[in-house]
Amino acid sequence: MKASDVRKQFPILDQEVNGHxxxxxDSAATSQKPVQVIEALNDYYRGYNSNxxxxxxxxxxxxxxxxxxxxEKVRRFINASSTEEVIFTRGTTTAINTVAVSYGRANVNQGDEIVITYMxxxxxxxxxxxxxxxKxxxxxxxxxxxxxSINMDEAKNTITDKTKIVSTSHVSNVLGVIxxxxxxxxxxxxxxxxxVVDxxxxxxHMKVDVRDLDCDFYSLSGHKMCAPTGIGVLYGKKEHxxxxxxxxxxxxxxxxxxxxESTWKELPWKFEAGTPIIAGAIGLGAAIDFLNEIGSEAILEHEHKLAAYALEKMSEIENLKIYGPLEASKRVGVITFNIEDVHPHDVATVLDAEGIAVRAGHHCAQPLMKWLDVSATARASFYIYNTEQDIDRLVEGLVKTKEYFTNVF
Structure with missing residues (x-):
């Protein structure tokens, strides 16, 4: 399916912002929703809203x-062994906190190690x-x-027999690195x-096979994959x-x-207290159907092409620094950058005046900002509905931004 055809299925994209x-x-912050997901929510509330x-x-x-x-759709999407291993949560944040509080408190003791990364x-x-x-x-x-990217030689030295938990992102929300x-x-x-995998x-953006990865826990957020906000998933091996x-x-x-005294239901329901996120889960199921129709391999291939095109075009802009690997094959469609002597918030403001939505700030990754030796960055993130024409508009907007601040200051 062509990106231009995919784009037509996202009603919100058919509008002008500031006359453009x-x-x-900004899909790394939240993706837009296709009409199929919107209709699934509408069908639930209009046709069979019930607990x-x-x-x-x-x-x-x-x-x-x-x-x-x-x-069951989630189970197949991530190739879990059973629906008992699929717990609905409010999102990735809730899922990771569940592991830290429930598994962590029971298995981590004084002197043990928890290993993560700067990203x-x-x-x-x-x-x-x-x-x-x-603890x-x-x-x-x-x-x-x-x-x-992660230094795997250092990973081998950092993880020791005292380590109880290793937790890393599958993909960095700043660097785009896989x-x-x-x-x-x-x-x-x-x-x-x-x-543990965030x-x-x-x-x-890519095929996830939790059994092939052999991770013990994997969390995801629906709103970043065309589903509604407020719904996510914690996968965990049944044995845990x-x-x-x-x-x-x-x-x-x-x-x-x-x-x-009380006793708990069996998996997965013992982790889903109260009225669950019913509409969100149904919307997530519709989003998975939509993504499956496109295909995970096709999605990643499309993002690699967009990233390669963007890296090439943005590298031609003088005094623009790109963070993360410069090889498109090592990342998804996320490119974080700064323009010398221009604050990223100013970059985002000028781009917004051109109808271009990007993110600016520390991206909820302050330790990584410190590692990069910056206070903030701008970030352009692409998804299935973006095209090379969008990249061209971004590059034109960045050139205008540079010219504006050069002339003003």
């Missing part, structure tokens, strides 16, 4: 079938900081190469540690999830409740 056709280059699992009436049964059907999103840093403080454990960081999860998992397992930027305690308690996740 919209060029949306799940608890009722025997027709609407409740239909809602439950759609909700659990979405879980992590705050959602994959702060839960481990808190766990390390609570008296040591938080360690795998050094990066000059281009921002990390070698399978190799890291093998190192972690050789030392008896578990492998897949927020991985699942939308069965031993883990819930971190939320109440309705839906219980089996029996007495005055002083």
């Amino acid at each position: 056709p919209l060029v949306y280059l 799940v699992h608890r009722g025997v009436h027709t609407l409740g049964t239909r809602a439950t079938d759609k909700y659990e059907g979405a879980r 992590e999103h705050h959602s994959n840093i702060i839960p481990w900081q808190q766990l390390a403080k609570e 008296g454990a040591q938080l360690k960081f795998i050094p990066l190469r000059e281009d921002g 990390n070698p999860i399978k190799e890291l998992a093998a190192i972690a397992h050789s030392h008896g540690a578990v492998m 897949g927020a930027q991985g699942a939308p 999830l069965e031993k883990m305690e819930p971190i939320e308690f109440g309705g839906e996740m219980i089996d029996f409740v007495g005055l002083y």
